[in-house]
Amino acid sequence: MRVLVTGGAGFIGSHLVDALMERGEEVAVLDNLSRGRVENVAKWFGHERFKFMRGDLLHPSDIRLAMDGCEVVFHLAANPEVRLGALDTRVDYEQNVLATYNLLEAVREFGVGVVFASTSTVYGEADVIPTPENYGPLKPISLYGASKLACEALISGYAHMFGLNSVILRLANVVGPRCAHGVIYDFVMKLRSNPNVLEVLGDGTQRKSYLYVDDVVDAFLLASRNLQQDRLQVYNVGSEDQVDVLSIAKIVVDEMGLKDVAFRCAGGLEGRGWVGDVKEMLLDVSKIKKMGWRPRSRSVEAVKLAVREFLRSTQTV
Numbered sequence: 001m002r003v004l005v006t007g008g009a010g011f012i013g014s015h016l017v018d019a020l021m022e023r024g025e026e027v028a029v030l031d032n033l034s035r036g037r038v039e040n041v042a043k044w045f046g047h048e049r050f051k052f053m054r055g056d057l058l059h060p061s062d063i064r065l066a067m068d069g070c071e072v073v074f075h076l077a078a079n080p081e082v083r084l085g086a087l088d089t090r091v092d093y094e095q096n097v098l099a100t101y102n103l104l105e106a107v108r109e110f111g112v113g114v115v116f117a118s119t120s121t122v123y124g125e126a127d128v129i130p131t132p133e134n135y136g137p138l139k140p141i142s143l144y145g146a147s148k149l150a151c152e153a154l155i156s157g158y159a160h161m162f163g164l165n166s167v168i169l170r171l172a173n174v175v176g177p178r179c180a181h182g183v184i185y186d187f188v189m190k191l192r193s194n195p196n197v198l199e200v201l202g203d204g205t206q207r208k209s210y211l212y213v214d215d216v217v218d219a220f221l222l223a224s225r226n227l228q229q230d231r232l233q234v235y236n237v238g239s240e241d242q243v244d245v246l247s248i249a250k251i252v253v254d255e256m257g258l259k260d261v262a263f264r265c266a267g268g269l270e271g272r273g274w275v276g277d278v279k280e281m282l283l284d285v286s287k288i289k290k291m292g293w294r295p296r297s298r299s300v301e302a303v304k305l306a307v308r309e310f311l312r313s314t315q316t317v
Protein backbone atom coordinates (compact mmCIF):
# COMPACT_ATOMS: atom_id res chain seq x y z
CA MET A 1 0.00 0.00 0.00
CA ARG A 2 1.21 3.53 -0.76
CA VAL A 3 0.04 5.95 1.89
CA LEU A 4 0.31 9.62 2.73
CA VAL A 5 0.47 10.75 6.36
CA THR A 6 -0.26 14.45 6.81
CA GLY A 7 1.28 15.72 10.04
CA GLY A 8 3.58 12.67 9.95
CA ALA A 9 6.40 14.49 11.77
CA GLY A 10 4.13 15.23 14.74
CA PHE A 11 3.48 13.21 17.87
CA ILE A 12 0.82 10.69 16.75
CA GLY A 13 1.69 10.91 13.06
CA SER A 14 5.32 9.86 13.58
CA HIS A 15 4.26 6.77 15.56
CA LEU A 16 1.87 5.89 12.76
CA VAL A 17 4.71 6.33 10.25
CA ASP A 18 6.90 3.94 12.29
CA ALA A 19 4.16 1.30 12.30
CA LEU A 20 3.45 1.67 8.58
CA MET A 21 7.15 1.47 7.70
CA GLU A 22 7.58 -1.59 9.92
CA ARG A 23 4.69 -3.24 8.06
CA GLY A 24 6.43 -2.70 4.73
CA GLU A 25 4.18 0.05 3.33
CA GLU A 26 5.37 2.87 1.09
CA VAL A 27 5.00 6.02 3.17
CA ALA A 28 4.96 9.68 2.18
CA VAL A 29 4.84 12.37 4.85
CA LEU A 30 3.58 15.91 4.31
CA ASP A 31 4.33 18.22 7.20
CA ASN A 32 5.11 21.93 7.41
CA LEU A 33 7.09 21.38 10.65
CA SER A 34 5.12 24.13 12.39
CA ARG A 35 4.87 21.82 15.41
CA GLY A 36 6.34 18.54 14.20
CA ARG A 37 10.04 17.66 14.30
CA VAL A 38 12.23 16.09 11.63
CA GLU A 39 13.88 14.02 14.42
CA ASN A 40 10.59 12.18 14.90
CA VAL A 41 10.94 10.53 11.49
CA ALA A 42 14.69 10.92 10.91
CA LYS A 43 15.35 7.20 11.21
CA TRP A 44 13.48 6.60 7.93
CA PHE A 45 15.40 9.16 5.88
CA GLY A 46 17.20 7.43 3.01
CA HIS A 47 14.86 4.41 3.12
CA GLU A 48 13.60 3.55 -0.37
CA ARG A 49 9.97 3.26 0.83
CA PHE A 50 9.98 6.60 2.65
CA LYS A 51 9.46 10.10 1.30
CA PHE A 52 9.40 13.26 3.42
CA MET A 53 7.99 16.43 1.99
CA ARG A 54 8.12 19.69 3.87
CA GLY A 55 4.97 21.33 2.64
CA ASP A 56 1.79 22.99 3.75
CA LEU A 57 -1.82 21.91 3.47
CA LEU A 58 -2.67 25.53 2.85
CA HIS A 59 -0.83 25.17 -0.48
CA PRO A 60 -2.88 22.84 -2.72
CA SER A 61 0.10 22.19 -5.02
CA ASP A 62 2.07 20.70 -2.07
CA ILE A 63 -0.81 18.30 -1.38
CA ARG A 64 -1.07 17.17 -5.01
CA LEU A 65 2.65 16.51 -5.17
CA ALA A 66 2.61 14.48 -1.96
CA MET A 67 -0.57 12.54 -2.79
CA ASP A 68 0.41 11.43 -6.27
CA GLY A 69 0.35 7.61 -6.41
CA CYS A 70 -1.15 7.14 -2.93
CA GLU A 71 -4.10 4.87 -2.14
CA VAL A 72 -4.85 6.04 1.40
CA VAL A 73 -4.38 9.33 3.26
CA PHE A 74 -4.07 9.43 7.02
CA HIS A 75 -4.98 13.03 7.77
CA LEU A 76 -3.48 14.13 11.09
CA ALA A 77 -2.05 17.57 10.30
CA ALA A 78 -3.87 20.17 12.37
CA ASN A 79 -3.61 22.58 15.19
CA PRO A 80 -4.20 20.14 18.08
CA GLU A 81 -4.25 22.76 20.87
CA VAL A 82 -7.70 23.75 22.21
CA ARG A 83 -6.21 26.72 24.06
CA LEU A 84 -4.92 28.52 20.95
CA GLY A 85 -8.43 29.28 19.72
CA ALA A 86 -8.97 31.72 22.57
CA LEU A 87 -5.91 33.73 21.52
CA ASP A 88 -6.32 33.57 17.75
CA THR A 89 -9.68 32.66 16.25
CA ARG A 90 -8.24 32.05 12.73
CA VAL A 91 -5.94 29.16 13.68
CA ASP A 92 -8.55 26.41 13.90
CA TYR A 93 -10.36 27.63 10.82
CA GLU A 94 -7.18 27.76 8.72
CA GLN A 95 -5.16 24.80 10.03
CA ASN A 96 -8.11 22.49 10.48
CA VAL A 97 -11.06 23.48 8.27
CA LEU A 98 -9.33 25.12 5.30
CA ALA A 99 -6.45 22.64 5.39
CA THR A 100 -8.94 19.74 5.35
CA TYR A 101 -10.95 21.30 2.52
CA ASN A 102 -7.74 21.60 0.47
CA LEU A 103 -6.91 17.98 1.24
CA LEU A 104 -10.38 16.78 0.25
CA GLU A 105 -10.17 18.59 -3.09
CA ALA A 106 -7.00 16.61 -3.86
CA VAL A 107 -8.59 13.41 -2.53
CA ARG A 108 -11.47 13.93 -4.94
CA GLU A 109 -9.06 14.36 -7.82
CA PHE A 110 -6.89 11.33 -6.96
CA GLY A 111 -9.72 9.05 -5.71
CA VAL A 112 -7.98 7.94 -2.50
CA GLY A 113 -9.48 6.88 0.85
CA VAL A 114 -9.16 9.05 3.99
CA VAL A 115 -8.70 8.20 7.64
CA PHE A 116 -9.23 11.36 9.68
CA ALA A 117 -7.96 12.18 13.18
CA SER A 118 -10.97 13.76 14.86
CA THR A 119 -11.48 14.29 18.56
CA SER A 120 -13.73 13.70 21.54
CA THR A 121 -14.15 17.49 21.78
CA VAL A 122 -16.73 17.38 18.96
CA TYR A 123 -19.22 16.14 21.59
CA GLY A 124 -18.82 19.25 23.75
CA GLU A 125 -20.17 18.66 27.23
CA ALA A 126 -22.10 15.48 26.56
CA ASP A 127 -24.71 14.48 29.10
CA VAL A 128 -24.35 10.80 28.18
CA ILE A 129 -21.16 9.31 29.63
CA PRO A 130 -19.64 7.16 28.19
CA THR A 131 -20.57 9.00 25.01
CA PRO A 132 -21.48 6.89 21.95
CA GLU A 133 -20.87 7.92 18.33
CA ASN A 134 -24.59 8.56 17.71
CA TYR A 135 -24.85 11.09 20.56
CA GLY A 136 -26.32 14.41 19.54
CA PRO A 137 -26.80 17.23 18.96
CA LEU A 138 -23.05 17.82 18.82
CA LYS A 139 -22.30 21.13 20.52
CA PRO A 140 -18.52 21.65 20.78
CA ILE A 141 -17.49 24.25 23.36
CA SER A 142 -14.19 25.25 21.70
CA LEU A 143 -13.19 26.52 18.27
CA TYR A 144 -10.92 23.49 18.03
CA GLY A 145 -13.85 21.12 18.59
CA ALA A 146 -16.00 23.16 16.22
CA SER A 147 -13.34 23.08 13.51
CA LYS A 148 -12.93 19.30 13.81
CA LEU A 149 -16.70 18.87 13.59
CA ALA A 150 -16.67 21.07 10.48
CA CYS A 151 -13.98 18.80 9.03
CA GLU A 152 -16.14 15.75 9.79
CA ALA A 153 -19.08 17.42 8.04
CA LEU A 154 -16.95 18.19 4.98
CA ILE A 155 -15.73 14.59 4.84
CA SER A 156 -19.34 13.39 5.03
CA GLY A 157 -20.34 15.73 2.18
CA TYR A 158 -17.44 14.60 -0.01
CA ALA A 159 -18.19 10.95 0.82
CA HIS A 160 -21.78 11.26 -0.27
CA MET A 161 -21.33 13.60 -3.25
CA PHE A 162 -18.12 12.16 -4.67
CA GLY A 163 -18.03 8.57 -3.36
CA LEU A 164 -14.97 9.07 -1.15
CA ASN A 165 -14.32 6.20 1.31
CA SER A 166 -13.57 7.59 4.75
CA VAL A 167 -13.14 6.68 8.38
CA ILE A 168 -13.37 9.29 11.13
CA LEU A 169 -11.67 8.42 14.42
CA ARG A 170 -12.77 10.49 17.42
CA LEU A 171 -9.76 10.27 19.70
CA ALA A 172 -9.67 10.70 23.48
CA ASN A 173 -6.54 12.34 24.97
CA VAL A 174 -3.49 10.64 23.56
CA VAL A 175 -0.24 10.29 25.53
CA GLY A 176 3.16 8.80 24.81
CA PRO A 177 6.70 9.55 23.65
CA ARG A 178 7.32 12.61 21.40
CA CYS A 179 4.25 14.42 22.70
CA ALA A 180 5.21 18.08 22.89
CA HIS A 181 1.94 19.43 24.27
CA GLY A 182 -0.76 18.44 26.77
CA VAL A 183 -0.95 17.89 30.49
CA ILE A 184 2.10 15.63 31.02
CA TYR A 185 4.39 17.90 29.03
CA ASP A 186 3.03 20.93 30.91
CA PHE A 187 3.55 19.38 34.37
CA VAL A 188 7.04 18.03 33.71
CA MET A 189 8.22 21.36 32.29
CA LYS A 190 6.78 23.31 35.21
CA LEU A 191 8.33 20.96 37.78
CA ARG A 192 11.70 21.13 36.08
CA SER A 193 11.68 24.88 36.42
CA ASN A 194 10.25 24.83 39.98
CA PRO A 195 10.25 21.46 41.82
CA ASN A 196 8.51 22.89 44.90
CA VAL A 197 5.23 24.16 43.48
CA LEU A 198 3.05 22.78 40.71
CA GLU A 199 0.35 24.95 39.20
CA VAL A 200 -2.59 22.81 38.08
CA LEU A 201 -4.84 24.49 35.54
CA GLY A 202 -8.51 24.37 36.53
CA ASP A 203 -9.66 22.89 39.84
CA GLY A 204 -7.93 19.55 39.23
CA THR A 205 -11.18 17.57 39.13
CA GLN A 206 -11.43 17.50 35.33
CA ARG A 207 -11.84 13.79 34.48
CA LYS A 208 -10.94 12.38 31.10
CA SER A 209 -9.92 9.26 29.27
CA TYR A 210 -6.22 8.92 28.31
CA LEU A 211 -5.01 6.54 25.66
CA TYR A 212 -1.49 5.35 24.95
CA VAL A 213 -0.31 6.26 21.47
CA ASP A 214 0.31 2.62 20.40
CA ASP A 215 -3.41 1.92 20.83
CA VAL A 216 -4.24 4.89 18.61
CA VAL A 217 -1.87 3.62 15.93
CA ASP A 218 -3.66 0.24 16.03
CA ALA A 219 -6.98 2.04 15.47
CA PHE A 220 -5.60 3.90 12.42
CA LEU A 221 -4.27 0.68 10.91
CA LEU A 222 -7.57 -1.09 11.53
CA ALA A 223 -9.47 1.83 9.99
CA SER A 224 -7.35 1.74 6.84
CA ARG A 225 -8.11 -1.98 6.40
CA ASN A 226 -11.85 -1.26 6.63
CA LEU A 227 -11.99 1.76 4.33
CA GLN A 228 -13.86 -0.08 1.60
CA GLN A 229 -16.71 -1.20 3.88
CA ASP A 230 -18.70 2.00 3.79
CA ARG A 231 -18.42 5.53 2.45
CA LEU A 232 -18.35 7.05 5.93
CA GLN A 233 -17.57 5.31 9.20
CA VAL A 234 -17.21 7.00 12.58
CA TYR A 235 -15.52 5.41 15.61
CA ASN A 236 -14.68 6.57 19.09
CA VAL A 237 -11.17 5.61 20.22
CA GLY A 238 -10.37 5.87 23.91
CA SER A 239 -9.53 3.95 27.05
CA GLU A 240 -12.47 2.67 29.06
CA ASP A 241 -11.91 4.69 32.21
CA GLN A 242 -10.99 8.20 33.32
CA VAL A 243 -8.37 9.85 35.48
CA ASP A 244 -8.58 13.32 37.01
CA VAL A 245 -5.97 16.03 36.51
CA LEU A 246 -4.86 16.15 40.15
CA SER A 247 -4.13 12.40 40.03
CA ILE A 248 -2.04 12.98 36.90
CA ALA A 249 -0.15 15.71 38.75
CA LYS A 250 0.59 13.24 41.58
CA ILE A 251 1.74 10.56 39.12
CA VAL A 252 4.15 13.04 37.51
CA VAL A 253 5.52 14.14 40.90
CA ASP A 254 6.02 10.49 42.00
CA GLU A 255 7.66 9.46 38.75
CA MET A 256 10.04 12.43 39.00
CA GLY A 257 10.92 11.32 42.54
CA LEU A 258 9.93 14.69 44.03
CA LYS A 259 8.71 15.17 47.58
CA ASP A 260 6.67 17.87 49.33
CA VAL A 261 5.43 19.51 46.16
CA ALA A 262 2.67 22.04 46.81
CA PHE A 263 -0.20 21.74 44.33
CA ARG A 264 -1.81 25.06 43.44
CA CYS A 265 -5.05 24.72 41.52
CA ALA A 266 -5.54 27.81 39.38
CA GLY A 267 -9.35 27.46 39.52
CA GLY A 268 -10.52 28.92 36.25
CA LEU A 269 -14.01 29.28 34.85
CA GLU A 270 -16.18 26.56 36.49
CA GLY A 271 -12.98 24.67 37.34
CA ARG A 272 -11.95 24.26 33.69
CA GLY A 273 -8.27 24.35 32.76
CA TRP A 274 -8.90 26.97 30.10
CA VAL A 275 -11.77 28.42 28.10
CA GLY A 276 -13.16 25.59 25.98
CA ASP A 277 -11.83 22.81 28.24
CA VAL A 278 -14.36 19.96 28.57
CA LYS A 279 -14.52 18.93 32.23
CA GLU A 280 -15.55 15.33 31.79
CA MET A 281 -14.89 12.98 28.90
CA LEU A 282 -15.28 9.25 28.47
CA LEU A 283 -16.05 7.65 25.13
CA ASP A 284 -18.16 4.58 24.50
CA VAL A 285 -15.78 2.41 22.48
CA SER A 286 -18.01 -0.63 22.04
CA LYS A 287 -18.37 0.03 18.29
CA ILE A 288 -14.65 -0.14 17.47
CA LYS A 289 -14.22 -3.05 19.90
CA LYS A 290 -16.65 -5.04 17.74
CA MET A 291 -14.16 -4.51 14.88
CA GLY A 292 -11.45 -6.21 16.95
CA TRP A 293 -9.72 -3.15 18.50
CA ARG A 294 -9.25 -2.80 22.23
CA PRO A 295 -7.07 -0.56 24.40
CA ARG A 296 -4.12 -2.37 25.96
CA SER A 297 -4.00 -0.08 29.00
CA ARG A 298 -6.29 1.87 31.26
CA SER A 299 -5.94 5.66 31.70
CA VAL A 300 -3.68 5.59 34.76
CA GLU A 301 -1.34 3.01 33.22
CA ALA A 302 -1.23 4.96 29.96
CA VAL A 303 -0.34 8.15 31.86
CA LYS A 304 2.33 6.43 33.98
CA LEU A 305 3.94 4.84 30.94
CA ALA A 306 3.89 8.14 29.06
CA VAL A 307 5.44 10.05 31.98
CA ARG A 308 8.26 7.47 32.30
CA GLU A 309 8.96 7.55 28.57
CA PHE A 310 8.88 11.33 28.49
CA LEU A 311 11.27 11.64 31.43
CA ARG A 312 13.63 9.05 29.93
CA SER A 313 13.68 10.66 26.49
CA THR A 314 14.15 14.22 27.76
CA GLN A 315 16.65 13.52 30.56
CA THR A 316 19.17 16.04 29.22
CA VAL A 317 16.62 18.81 28.66
Ligand SMILES: NC(=O)c1ccc[n+]([C@@H]2O[C@H](COP(=O)([O-])OP(=O)(O)OC[C@H]3O[C@@H](n4cnc5c(N)ncnc54)[C@H](O)[C@@H]3O)[C@@H](O)[C@H]2O)c1
Pocket residue numbers: 006007008009010011012013030031032033034035036037055056057058075076077078079080095099117118119120171172173174175180182
Ligand atom coordinates in the same frame (compact mmCIF):
# COMPACT_ATOMS: atom_id res chain seq x y z
N1 LIG B 1 -2.80 14.46 20.93
C1 LIG B 1 -4.06 14.25 21.30
O1 LIG B 1 -4.36 14.02 22.48
C2 LIG B 1 -5.17 14.27 20.26
C3 LIG B 1 -6.48 13.97 20.67
C4 LIG B 1 -7.50 14.00 19.73
C5 LIG B 1 -7.22 14.29 18.40
N2 LIG B 1 -5.93 14.59 18.04
C6 LIG B 1 -5.67 14.92 16.63
O2 LIG B 1 -4.64 14.05 16.15
C7 LIG B 1 -3.84 14.76 15.19
C8 LIG B 1 -2.37 14.69 15.58
O3 LIG B 1 -2.21 15.35 16.84
P1 LIG B 1 -0.79 15.41 17.56
O4 LIG B 1 -1.05 15.42 19.01
O5 LIG B 1 0.12 14.39 16.97
O6 LIG B 1 -0.32 16.89 17.14
P2 LIG B 1 1.09 17.41 16.59
O7 LIG B 1 1.06 18.89 16.66
O8 LIG B 1 2.21 16.69 17.26
O9 LIG B 1 1.03 16.95 15.06
C9 LIG B 1 0.40 17.72 14.05
C10 LIG B 1 1.36 17.84 12.90
O10 LIG B 1 0.74 18.54 11.84
C11 LIG B 1 1.69 19.44 11.27
N3 LIG B 1 0.91 20.51 10.64
C12 LIG B 1 0.10 21.42 11.25
N4 LIG B 1 -0.46 22.23 10.35
C13 LIG B 1 0.00 21.83 9.12
C14 LIG B 1 -0.21 22.28 7.79
N5 LIG B 1 -0.99 23.34 7.51
N6 LIG B 1 0.43 21.64 6.78
C15 LIG B 1 1.24 20.60 7.04
N7 LIG B 1 1.49 20.13 8.28
C16 LIG B 1 0.87 20.75 9.31
C17 LIG B 1 2.54 19.90 12.44
O11 LIG B 1 3.82 20.38 12.05
C18 LIG B 1 2.64 18.60 13.26
O12 LIG B 1 3.76 17.84 12.88
C19 LIG B 1 -4.40 16.17 15.12
O13 LIG B 1 -5.29 16.24 14.03
C20 LIG B 1 -5.15 16.33 16.42
O14 LIG B 1 -6.21 17.26 16.32
C21 LIG B 1 -4.91 14.58 18.94
